[in-house]
Amino acid sequence: MKKHYFPKVLLIAPTLIISIAFFLLPIAKLVQLSLAKEAGHTYWSIVSESTYSMSLISTVVLSVAVTLVSLIIATSCGLFLTQHHFKGKALLISLLSFPLAFPGVVIGFFIIMLGGRQGAIAQLSMALLGERWVFAYTMIGLFLGYLYFSIPRVVLTVMGAAEKLDNNLLEAGRSLGASRWQILRDITLPALMPGLISSGSICFATSMGAFGTAFSLASDINVLPMTIYTEFTLNANFAMAAALSLILGLITWICLLIARFKGTPSLSLGA
Numbered sequence: 467m468k469k470h471y472f473p474k475v476l477l478i479a480p481t482l483i484i485s486i487a488f489f490l491l492p493i494a495k496l497v498q499l500s501l502a503k504e505a506g507h508t509y510w511s512i513v514s515e516s517t518y519s520m521s522l523i524s525t526v527v528l529s530v531a532v533t534l535v536s537l538i539i540a541t542s543c544g545l546f547l548t549q550h551h552f553k554g555k556a557l558l559i560s561l562l563s564f565p566l567a568f569p570g571v572v573i574g575f576f577i578i579m580l581g582g583r584q585g586a587i588a589q590l591s592m593a594l595l596g597e598r599w600v601f602a603y604t605m606i607g608l609f610l611g612y613l614y615f616s617i618p619r620v621v622l623t624v625m626g627a628a629e630k631l632d633n634n635l636l637e638a639g640r641s642l643g644a645s646r647w648q649i650l651r652d653i654t655l656p657a658l659m660p661g662l663i664s665s666g667s668i669c670f671a672t673s674m675g676a677f678g679t680a681f682s683l684a685s686d687i688n689v690l691p692m693t694i695y696t697e698f699t700l701n702a703n704f705a706m707a708a709a710l711s712l713i714l715g716l717i718t719w720i721c722l723l724i725a726r727f728k729g730t731p732s733l734s735l736g737a
Contacts (some may be wrong), residue, residue, distance in 0.1 A: 473512035525690040529673035536616040544624025570678020627661035667725030
């Protein structure tokens, strides 16, 4: 009994060390910092002061919007790529996954080149209409940036799930006279739903905590990662930064926990 128990302890020891060093201790320190002032005062300020509450609300709304749009676009692309074979398909898939190679700062730079003051759209609108259309430094620019790196995660997950679909069910639906929409609604989407929940949760969690893109476009943007950065570095308000960090982590953890129970192991495909 003891001979079998000792190797198990050795196997679990690295997990325990990593969990304590990189999760439990930092979380405990954040809790301590957030309660450094009067108990509950910092958390009440998040609710009562518009700067913090709007930052939290804006971040959640933005993350939900990015997740929904990513799921819609990536599901249609993933199903098309799975069900059709054509020349250059492998190249197209590699191009779709290309954004995963870039850090958030580079993606923010792409958005500036597209919708910045000297971007392509600004120059085109100036030539055609006599005024510059600039959106890179607004929520629209941040939305597009988050969408840029979220879509590949969902596309890869959808393709992996779609390849495992039972073609017999699809053929049975067609033989019974079901339309394309009915097959999609009653067969395809229910089969893909666990993977969509998993990849959607990853999109949401990534959008909630993404910093590099927001930092690049942060002229008029008030999202939670930037608020935490400002409170920590510029205002030296460590209690507020810790409290906001804990709230951000709690929201994303709840999202991932729901996906863990509703989704499948394909959750790891989106990471």
